[in-house]
Amino acid sequence: MEERLMPGNAARKQIGWIDLLRVLACFWVVLAHCCDPFVSCFNTDRTAFVTGSLFESAMRPSVPLFAMMTGALLLPVRTGLTAFYRKRIGRIVWPLAFWSLVLPLLFFVYFTYVSPDTRNPIAALDEHQDFGVVLAKWVTWLLNFNFDTTPLWYLYMLIGMYLVMPLISPWLQQASKRDLQVVLGVWGLSLFVPCVKLFVPMLGYPGAEAHVDLWGACAWNEFGMFYYVSGFMGYMLLAHYMMRFPPQWSWKKMLGICIPLFAAGYALTACGYLWVESLHPGNFAYLELVWYFSGINVLMMTFPVLAVVQKLDVAARPWLTKLAAYSFGIFLCHFVFVYVSYDLLDISFLPDWARIVLMAFVTFGLSALVTWGMWQWKVTRRFVQ
Numbered sequence: 001m002e003e004r005l006m007p008g009n010a011a012r013k014q015i016g017w018i019d020l021l022r023v024l025a026c027f028w029v030v031l032a033h034c035c036d037p038f039v040s041c042f043n044t045d046r047t048a049f050v051t052g053s054l055f056e057s058a059m060r061p062s063v064p065l066f067a068m069m070t071g072a073l074l075l076p077v078r079t080g081l082t083a084f085y086r087k088r089i090g091r092i093v094w095p096l097a098f099w100s101l102v103l104p105l106l107f108f109v110y111f112t113y114v115s116p117d118t119r120n121p122i123a124a125l126d127e128h129q130d131f132g133v134v135l136a137k138w139v140t141w142l143l144n145f146n147f148d149t150t151p152l153w154y155l156y157m158l159i160g161m162y163l164v165m166p167l168i169s170p171w172l173q174q175a176s177k178r179d180l181q182v183v184l185g186v187w188g189l190s191l192f193v194p195c196v197k198l199f200v201p202m203l204g205y206p207g208a209e210a211h212v213d214l215w216g217a218c219a220w221n222e223f224g225m226f227y228y229v230s231g232f233m234g235y236m237l238l239a240h241y242m243m244r245f246p247p248q249w250s251w252k253k254m255l256g257i258c259i260p261l262f263a264a265g266y267a268l269t270a271c272g273y274l275w276v277e278s279l280h281p282g283n284f285a286y287l288e289l290v291w292y293f294s295g296i297n298v299l300m301m302t303f304p305v306l307a308v309v310q311k312l313d314v315a316a317r318p319w320l321t322k323l324a325a326y327s328f329g330i331f332l333c334h335f336v337f338v339y340v341s342y343d344l345l346d347i348s349f350l351p352d353w354a355r356i357v358l359m360a361f362v363t364f365g366l367s368a369l370v371t372w373g374m375w376q377w378k379v380t381r382r383f384v385q
Contacts, residue, residue, distance in 0.1 A: 016314035018073065019324035021065060021306070026327035028062035029151070030367070031055065031360040033338045038352055042282050050274065051352040057270035057291070061302035063154060064235045064293050068306055070161065071236025072243045076169035088162045096155045098383040099332050100141035104134045104148040106336045115343050151335050161232060168233075172240065180241045187234035190226035191296040194289045198276065231294050239306065247307055254311055258304030265300025272297065329371030329384025330364060337363040 038045075038052030077084050108131060137146050145152045175183075197212045205212060217224030247254070272290040280286040292298065314320075341362040345355050374380040 016316040016320065017309050017312055018069060019316065019320045020312070020314045021069060021309050022324040022327045023320065024305075024309070025062045025065040025069070026330050027360065027364055028059045028065075029331060030334050030338070030364045031356070032059035032062055033151070033335060034341070034356050034359040034363060035059070036338070037342050038356065042277070048352050049277075052356065053273050053277075054270050055353070055356050057273055058266055058301075060269055060291055060293065060298045061305050064232070064298060064302040065305060066154070067161070067232040067235040068239035068302070070158070071239035075165060075236060075240040076172040077166045078169070081166040084166050085162065089159055092155050092159055092162075095328075095332055095383050096152060097141070099152060100145070100149050101138055103152075103333075103336055104137040104146070107148045107339075108134045110336065110340065115340075148335070151331060154331075157232060161236065164233060165236075177241075177245055180237065180244075183229070184234065184238055184241060186229050187237070188296070188299075190230035190234070191294060191299055193226060193230070194292040194295045198286070198289050234294070235302070238303070242306065242310065246310060249311075251311070254308060258308055262301050262304040265297045265304075268297040269301070323368070325385070326368055326371045326375070329374060330367040332384060333370050334363050334367040337366045340366070 032055075035052040035056035038048040039056060041048040041052070043049070074088075079087075137148065140146075141149070145156065193214065196214060200212055200214070213219070213224070215225035217227070249257070269290060273287060276286055276290050277283075289295075290297070338359065341359040344362065345358050347355070350358070371384045374384045
């Protein structure tokens with residue numbers, strides 16, 4: 001979800017494999033959210049739950065890939081701090097505000113007037129047929145996202161990354177390959193924290209479920225030992241590292257490493273999710289520990305995708321560049337279409353896996369159409385680009 005620039009903003013240039021990765025990551029985000037209605041079934045429809053879980057587990061690299069593209073294209077920052085903040089954060093604020101207001105209204109209209117009697121799993125939530133709740137969401141969007149604006153959590157996080165990027169850029173400009181490896185190694189250790197949080201209660205370590213504080217973090221201090229070297233900044237640094245020092249592997253070696261690595265990461269994610277759900281049925285707090293984007297199992301799936309797509313060295317093509325340019329708008333508006341497509345494809349003879357895949361294509365297509373329409377007018381274009 002970034003402009004296609006060379007690292008360090010040195011010069012504009014279309015990078016075909018970046019365009020391909022943007023489209024792929026965007027579609028995976030859509031597909032992941034199309035799994036949500038099925039995952040939420042749990043024991044009410046076990047087949048739907050398992051199918052949704054297996055599909056969504058495979059989509060966990062989607063958001064980390066977006067973060068990696070940001071690092072690949074924008075690090076190190078070579079413009080002034082104020083200019084960078086004005087351009088980057090200013091570009092995010094308008095779409096964040098617009099969709100924070102529009103998405104709750106669209107959910108309200110759809111579930112109140114278009115399809116009020118749907119079997120959709122979120123239709124039963126009173127908030128989607130209560131305009132007073134919509135007003136509350138309009139007032140509080142500055143504080144955080146809500147269910148209707150779930151994908152917008154990424155924008156809050158992205159602003160945080162923008163705040164830090166100019167600060168680390170002077171170091172990046174002089175950092176050696178070994179320096180980057182050491183920092184990435186420390187970040188790699190932080191990726192095991194979700195695993196530790198999952199298992200330490202079994203050792204008798206006190207703490208609320210899924211909120212076990214470790215290494216200096218506690219109720220009155222959330223900034224623990226790994227806080228400053230964890231999270232999405234590590235993905236950005238890894239992408240920067242791979243742009244500077246791309247793996248010089250043959251295709252045989254590349255696939256020999258990446259396929260088993262992805263498969264192992266997926267097995268840990270999918271099987272781990274089902275295992276944790278069997279221990280803590282319906283407990284999303286515990287389940288999300290397995291799906292954390294900053295978990296070692298997700299990195300095991302994300303790195304192979306970036307490495308393989310980077311090696312493809314795809315030539316820039318106008319249609320791919322245009323679709324990649326639409327990816328930000330698709331990401332912003334797609335969530336409401338997930339539930340529209342869920343109702344449209346509520347067909348008894350369709351197996352759950354086919355329904356999920358078809359939902360993803362319908363949602364992606366509708367979102368692309370809306371984005372294309374908003375691109376045609378200068379006033380609305382700023383909300384999707």
